[in-house]
Amino acid sequence: MLRLPIPSLRKFVIGTTTTTTAAVIADYNRYINLEEILSFNLYLSGQIRALRTGLTVGKIICDYKLNGISSTTHQRSADSLLHLCYLNLGTYVKIGQHVGAMDFLLPKEYVQTLKTLFMNAPVSSFSDVETVIKEDLGNSIDELFSEFDKTPLGSASLAQCHKARLKTTGQVVAVKVQHKRVLQSAHKDVKIMELGIEIADKIFPEFKLKWLPKLTKKNLFRELDFRVEYKNTVKAQKLYKGYKWLIIPNAYKRLTSERVITMDYVDGTYVDKLPEDYSQSKKQLIIHRLQELYFDMMFFKGFVHCDPHPGNLLVTKNDKIVLIDHGLYQTFSESVQYNFTSLWLSIIKADHGRIKKYASRLGVENEMMLSSMLTMKDFDQIMQGLDKNNETLSVTEEVKRIQSRGAEFMFDITEILNTVSIELILIMKTNDLLRSLEFKYNCRTGMDTYIKMSESCLKALRFMTTKKMKKSLKNFFKYAKKRVEQDIVLFLMFCYRLTLKN
Helix, strand or coil: CCCCCCHHHHHHHHHHHHHHHHHHHHHCCCCCCCCCCCCHHHHHHHHHHHHHHHHEEEHHHHHHHHHHHCHHHHHHHHHHHHHHHHHHHCCHHHHHHHHHHHCCCHHHHHHHHHHHHHCCCCCCCCHHHHHHHHHHCCCCCHEEEEEECCCCEEEEEEEEEEEEEECCCCCEEEEEEEECCCCHHHHHHHHHHHHHHHHHHHHCCCCCCCCCHHHHCCCCCHHHHHHHHHHHHHHHHCCCCEEEEECCCCCCCCHCCCCCEEECCCCCECCCCCCCCCHHHHHHHHHHHHHHHHHHHHHHEEECCCCCCCCEEEEECCCEEEEEECCEEEEECCCHHHHHHHHHHHHHHHCCHHHHHHHHHHCCCCHHHHHHHHHCCCCHCCCCCCHHHHHEEEEEEEEHHHHHHHHCHHHHHHHHHHCCCCCCHEEEEEHHHHHHHHCCCCCCCCCHHHHHHHHHHHHHHHHHHHHHHHEEECCCHHHHHHHHHHHHHHHHHHHHHHHHHH
């Protein structure tokens, strides 16, 4: 056995530690990629991802502990999270996108910083794309396509999309190819994130962040199987075929596998990047159609597109909406639909007792904060009921008010996100998308998501009440009374909308 003298052993250990520390620092600052260097050993490369997460979580916790909560601290922490997303990619980008989609629920520093992940997600090398297609479809790119653009149309958290032309028919298609190493690291990533957030929760209990991995964990591995996306696409096309202005691109079963899916290519502009000469009436039309589509999904069909953000919505030259990325849908149960729509009716009627009742059924004890999150109104203002005189702020002033409240009540908001069901988080994300577009295009009057949500909830609740009337003769009069009440409130909502146009 080789025996090193104690001084030599100490020198060896110190030298190794120094080298390892230097390598970790270089990796964290993106001078080298230790994960790539150690890719021959899945355990070691996984430990690098865990180490990056630990460093980032520790850095953020120390910053808040030392400097307190402020816009500056929020911004530094958001920058650190974005840096981690670009280091670890894959599932981390997905988590970052969840934060970036919460326009009016989280501090603007986080939202604006992580929103860049929608359009600037990391890109895989073309050699990786070739490898995945060959392994999954059994043929090379040249054998399947007469043209294949090496530069992707766009890149997302789990995959990137390339424009191509089918060799057999000449049809122009979009080929979505999963990032090569996402699947192998996904299980560990979720566990690492849960551990990191658990540690943060112990040290800084005011932050409630368990909702972030909860959003990802439940359905991530379904989303990583593009054969599920193919089935969702077919189902969505059947359910929503009545919308003549909606395009859900066809998917090709024979060119779909676990990591590859091929769809018809549809040219369009991202919904949040409409040209400056796009008329105001057309902007209002687009927002109205999005409201109609998403509220139909949530309160009538119950089959809901789970990634409502601008990167998945295109607008064509003839003003049709293109809905892409069907990897994940959430099925809303009738009980969730009934409790939520009943909560909304209670909010419209300013009935505090019933607001508390239905908020509790949805798993929330702080009914006042939940109501404010859903409506973007102060609870005192909600209790005043429908009053045109309350709508006195300009669009710019209202945006500032909402964003300042998001920062002020961040702990209360994250606590609610931590306890509610995934369905309710999805409703909030969808509300945020619609509101952000309304504010961006100055389409508030008559297009307010609060009003459209109210009308949709009331119609859905009326439909469910009618079903219960027919099923139960014993409780017929009880449900008939509710039905009359709902009709009256729906009529009042109609009258209220008319006053906004004057």
